[in-house]
Every structure is written in C-alpha cells, then in structure tokens.
Amino acid sequence: MTAIPRGLIVSCQASAGEPLFGAPMMAAMARAAEVGGAVAIRANGPEDxxxxxxVVGLPIIGLWKLRTSDSPVSITPHRAAAEAIAQAGCDVIAVDATPRPRPDGATLDDLIPFIRNVLGKPVMADCSCLADALLAESLGADYIGTxxxxxxxxxxxxxxxxxxxxxxxxxxxxxxxxxIAEGRFYLPDQAARAMTLGAHAVCIGGAITRPQDIARRFVDSICQVL
Structure with a gap:
C-alpha cells in the first residue's frame, strides 16, 4: 500500500461557484503544489x-463529498463512493470517522475493512475527537486526521x-x-508547530488553494489601518 511521506499535504478542492472550480483548475493547483514541495495531494471526487x-506523481488522498438530507456524514460515506474514487486513481481513501449515522445504512466498521481488504487502499480517518481516533485505529485505519x-x-x-x-x-x-494535522492552518509556523507536537504530516487547503480567501485576509488587514 502507498505510504504518505512526512511533510506538507496540499488539499486541492473547490466548490461549485468558486472561481477555481473544475477538474482542470484543481489539476493545475496540484501541479503547483508538487513544484512547491508538497509530499501528497488531497482531492475530492472522481473527476478531480x-x-x-x-499531472502529478505524488500520492493522492481521495475523498468524495456526497451530501444528503438524511445524514450529516458527507466524506466518502459508503462503499460506492470509496470504490469510485479508487477507480479514479487515488492512493489513500479518506473517510468521515465519526459515529454519526451514515446514508444507506453504511457503517464505519464495514467501510474501513472494505477499503483496505477489497479495494487495497490505506484509509485516512477524518476524526473530530480522541474517541473517533481510537475507534478508527481499532478498525484498521492507517492514518488519523484531525x-x-x-x-x-x-x-x-x-x-x-x-x-x-x-x-x-x-x-x-x-x-x-x-x-495528519488538518483544519484551519493559515500560517507556516502553525504547520511547523503541529509537526513538533507529533504530526506525521500537515494538510493545508484554503490557505494555499483558495485565492479569494487569501486576498480577503489581506484586504481585512489593510482595512483595519485605513
């Protein structure tokens, strides 16, 4: 199974309506991340x-956000989603590792072994607390994400x-x-601090791949002194 090296993972994702939405844009963003020294890419959906x-030779952590009205779980919620992104070419599959109800009656204790044993892919467990992490690890998850x-x-x-x-x-x-430390990282020293605290890698998204958010932070700072 593919291993994720230590270092920076760049999350290349954009939602419909954002300026960089679309597979060609995300591919270009991933290529830029690779040139900049990223060790892996995190990406959403089979097309992206x-x-x-x-265009990149880096490991890809794949997920598929599928939002439904009957479940709060959207990140690779079931077998069909995992199988689709595995076929698209990802190396690791990220799943929501919370105990919240999943669509189609799927369960985490079925999904993680399916991904590892049937699809042959390592699993990144996207966790919200220590209890999530301990459960995911006991079920065979290969990486624990915050x-x-x-x-x-x-x-x-x-x-x-x-x-x-x-x-x-x-x-x-x-x-x-x-x-894998992930979530609300905006500054390089925050990423370095996570590594010193024990993270294997740090995954950063919007601070690198959402220019509109980056511009807004500069604008907000400038407006404070105008």
Missing part, C-alpha cells in the same frame, strides 16, 4: 482525482479559531498510527 492523477475537529459539533471537539493543536498533541500521546 482523475485529472490530478494525470480534519473534523470543530466540524461535527455537538459531537467531538468544539471549534477553535485556528488549528486545534491541542488535539494534535493529545493524539500523539494516544494513537500509534501516523497523525
């Missing part, structure tokens, strides 16, 4: 993953202004699988 696979900390409330940890570095430190003392 397939396009990125054509991705959903603050985003599954009232389940899990509450939202923090920046990255939940306390969660990274907590995981470092309790899990044996590599930790």
């Amino acid at each position: 993953i397939a396009a990125i696979r054509q 991705t959903l900390a603050g985003y599954a409330w009232p389940h899990g940890r509450p939202m923090t202004d920046g990255p939940d570095l306390d969660f990274v430190a907590e995981l470092a003392g309790r899990v044996t699988k590599p930790i």
